[in-house]
Amino acid sequence: MSMNRSHPSMPQGPKTVGSIADPSLLDHPFSADECEIIEFRLDGLLRNLGQVRDTLIKLKSSQLQTLITARCTSEGGLAELTTDQRNQLIGGLSPLATFVDIELANLAEMATAAEQARTNGALVVASFHDFKKTPDTDFLRDKVKHALDLGADMVKIAVHHNSVEDMYRCATLMQEGHSIAISLMGMGSLAPVSRVLYSQLGSLLNYGYLGDKETAPGQWPASLLSQAIRASKPF
Numbered sequence: 001m002s003m004n005r006s007h008p009s010m011p012q013g014p015k016t017v018g019s020i021a022d023p024s025l026l027d028h029p030f031s032a033d034e035c036e037i038i039e040f041r042l043d044g045l046l047r048n049l050g051q052v053r054d055t056l057i058k059l060k061s062s063q064l065q066t067l068i069t070a071r072c073t074s075e076g077g078l079a080e081l082t083t084d085q086r087n088q089l090i091g092g093l094s095p096l097a098t099f100v101d102i103e104l105a106n107l108a109e110m111a112t113a114a115e116q117a118r119t120n121g122a123l124v125v126a127s128f129h130d131f132k133k134t135p136d137t138d139f140l141r142d143k144v145k146h147a148l149d150l151g152a153d154m155v156k157i158a159v160h161h162n163s164v165e166d167m168y169r170c171a172t173l174m175q176e177g178h179s180i181a182i183s184l185m186g187m188g189s190l191a192p193v194s195r196v197l198y199s200q201l202g203s204l205l206n207y208g209y210l211g212d213k214e215t216a217p218g219q220w221p222a223s224l225l226s227q228a229i230r231a232s233k234p235f
């Protein structure tokens, strides 16, 4: 794998991702006004994989991009899945997806899926989540470096903010400049403001929810996030 900022699918500015972890949303009337990228949380859609596949096929000929992930339970996933199952889920659907998201912690054991995804032209996002806190900045810098070393196309960090200082540290981290594409987001009550701020500082994938249920604490509805991002200029 190797980092690829010039890949034709790589966002050149902040995008809104609408996240789906609930089968009832597979019929949602997707529109670029609400979000430019649709995330399919396969861990919440296991009984509906046929419909996920059909939806991905339909979206492939639209202007929207798609992202698939099968989140592990230790990082917020909704179902207990073995590495084999996750390799198969992601590898199998990757020809239809623009991005695949694999936790940084599992990237080595999911090398098969990552390799398959890249062969199929998808970009590999290496993610890290902490639903309780914002780890110290050196720890987060290490995550960025690790993703770069493993050849991911993008690193994505989602951390719970418990103070304004947490947000300040993450904003500073964004401003350091990185040789890998980056997506960063806060969770919790500072999530909304952090997401707009980080998008202004260059965070590429900015998540909101579709329908009426968030997939992470503090997410905006995707349509509002999208409007807020469009209304704010890069800093």
Ligand SMILES: O=C1C[C@@](O)(C(=O)O)C[C@@H](O)[C@@H]1O
Residues within 6 Å of the ligand: 019, 039, 041, 069, 071, 076, 127, 129, 158, 185, 186, 187, 207, 208, 215, 216, 217, 219
């Ligand atoms: O990893 C992420 C980001 C996220 O956790 C968020 O904070 O918005 C939401 C998840 O659906 C997605 O897979």
